[in-house]
Amino acid sequence: MTTQPTALVTGAGGALAGAVIHRLVEAGWRPVLVDVGPMERLQDRYPEQLAASIDLTDEAAAHETLQRLEREAGGVDALVSLAGGFAMQGAAEVRLDDLQKQLALNLVTLVVSASAVLPGMLQRGRGTILGIAAGQAVDGGARVAPYAAAKAGVVAYLRSLDKELASKGVRGLVVYPMGTLDTPANREAMPDADPARWIDTAALAEALVQALRLGPRARLTELKVWPDPG
Secondary structure, three states, X not given: OXXXXXXXXXXXXXXXXXXXXXXXXXXXXXXXXXXXXXXXXXXXXXXXXXXXXOOOOOHHHHHHHHHHHHHHHOXXXXXXXXXXXXXXXXXXXXXXXXXXXXXXXXXXXXXXXXXXXXXXXXXXXXXXXXXXXXXHHHHOOXXXXXXXXXXXXXXXXHHHHHHHHHHHOEEEEEEEEOOOEEOHHHHHHOOOOOHHHOEEHHHHHHHHHHHHOOOOOOOOOEEEEOOXXX
């Protein structure tokens, strides 16, 4: 009898998370959901799932809640870190607070979540820590310096984690959406753009879950998903 794998999904209230959670359930995973937003929103959208409202930048409180969820779920097989944020501004306008905010939203949330579940993964000898990067983490981008720096931190952290822990059964996986995601927020923010040239969140979710499902003799460390130019 195969045990149902569990995925801890952060940023569970977001548009990408909605597609990922749906695909995880279809693929036989049990999602455990956390978000900084109101608990009622998660309960309304996902009444059958174990969930909690957490500020992942509060390390002590986040660890306590995440480890409680891990115990209730009977272990976590994958951390799917979707918590994050985006901002644009000119490089000359950037202040320390702007950088700290992007680091907190995109990198700190990942590191705090990972450090909460890694002991259990290492004890069981298996697990995946998955984080979302961006094309700007590799190539940079105009008017996104703090965001690009934070996402580059995500890449470096997960690559380092993988090099350290892969031999112990725990891997790091970086997912790069190499373009704009087709979400309601992005459509509202860019009404003149053509969303047909953006990445479908359902397609990205499919690629992400397939990466998690690779067998024990094959693994991905990095996955780039591009919009279809056709």
